[in-house]
Amino acid sequence: MSNDDFPGVVRDEARRLAFRPENDFALQQLAARILHRVQSPSTISAVLSHWLAPVAAALLALTIASGGMALYEQSLSSSPGDLAMVSDAALVHEDFYRAAQ
Amino acid sequence: MRETLQDDKQEAAAIEAVRGGDGEAYEYLVQKYLRRTVAAAWQIVRDRTDAEDLAQEAFVKAFEKIDRFRAGERFAPWIYRIVTNLSLDLVKHRRRVRPQELSDDLPSGRNDHADRRAQSNEIAMRIDEALGELPEMQRVVARLYLIEEFSHTEIAGMTGISEGTVRSHLSHARRKLQDRLHDLMGGGH
Numbered sequence: 001m002s003n004d005d006f007p008g009v010v011r012d013e014a015r016r017l018a019f020r021p022e023n024d025f026a027l028q029q030l031a032a033r034i035l036h037r038v039q040s041p042s043t044i045s046a047v048l049s050h051w052l053a054p055v056a057a058a059l060l061a062l063t064i065a066s067g068g069m070a071l072y073e074q075s076l077s078s079s080p081g082d083l084a085m086v087s088d089a090a091l092v093h094e095d096f097y098r099a100a101q
Numbered sequence: 102m103r104e105t106l107q108d109d110k111q112e113a114a115a116i117e118a119v120r121g122g123d124g125e126a127y128e129y130l131v132q133k134y135l136r137r138t139v140a141a142a143w144q145i146v147r148d149r150t151d152a153e154d155l156a157q158e159a160f161v162k163a164f165e166k167i168d169r170f171r172a173g174e175r176f177a178p179w180i181y182r183i184v185t186n187l188s189l190d191l192v193k194h195r196r197r198v199r200p201q202e203l204s205d206d207l208p209s210g211r212n213d214h215a216d217r218r219a220q221s222n223e224i225a226m227r228i229d230e231a232l233g234e235l236p237e238m239q240r241v242v243a244r245l246y247l248i249e250e251f252s253h254t255e256i257a258g259m260t261g262i263s264e265g266t267v268r269s270h271l272s273h274a275r276r277k278l279q280d281r282l283h284d285l286m287g288g289g290h
Contacts, residue, residue, distance in 0.1 A: 011247055014247040037157070038165075
């Protein structure tokens with residue numbers, strides 16, 4: 001083999017090193033394993049996420065609703081009527097203070 | 102691999118069907134690309150069982166992320182890229198876990214000696230051993246190009262390096278192979 005022949009000879013010889021399956025059946029088995037995995041929800045997390053998704057959505061809706069209720073109640077408790085009661089109490093207190101003097 | 106327009110159409114239809122939830126349509130893609138996908142993995146990890154496991158993981162991963170696949174794209178570069186990444190990760194993991202074992206005389210192929218002996222004559226064996234002594238990326242690129250006949254473009258897509266870098270790795274690899282196999286060229290230094 002000369003230097004000029006080298007690349008060609010290497011390529012020809014290297015082809016002998018190409019991957020060859022032990023037999024066609026081995027590749028068919030591998031293909032079947034892949035297809036079995038992709039066609040069935042095999043992982044626990046996949047199954048759980050499938051079944052728990054509606055539960056998670058319901059919990060989220062409840063959380064949002066209870067948050068809204070809390071905000072509504074808070075807004076009721078700080079209404080103008082309450083403020084008036086507080087200012088009356090202060091006045092009463094002021095009168096009491098003056099009376100004591 | 103030369104492909105016909107009919108193949109392209111069938112492939113596009115299969116991808117669309119899989120994206121639409123038809124798991125059975127994936128069989129077309131698996132049958133079409135499995136052999137080359139295992140071959141790519143085998144050239145990197147040099148162990149038949151590992152190569153088959155990696156190909157399996159690559160196809161499952163590709164299936165799970167099929168929504169990210171853009172219409173009109175070819176499936177081949179995608180699946181080859183996934184399997185190459187998984188294979189390179191395994192090689193890195195092996196190097197971390199058992200560095201002493203890997204630093205012994207042959208950095209790759211130690212598990213498939215029997216296979217290779219059965220398949221190869223002496224020159225091929227010498228080439229295989231010389232390839233095994235190359236630095237990692239030169240070795241990967243040279244094996245994919247010289248042995249499995251992936252194109253420069255395919256190898257660039259698989260490894261995430263530019264075509265220019267692929268050519269440069271190949272050029273270095275050829276020079277080193279020529280040095281190591283000079284006695285086969287009828288003279289030597």
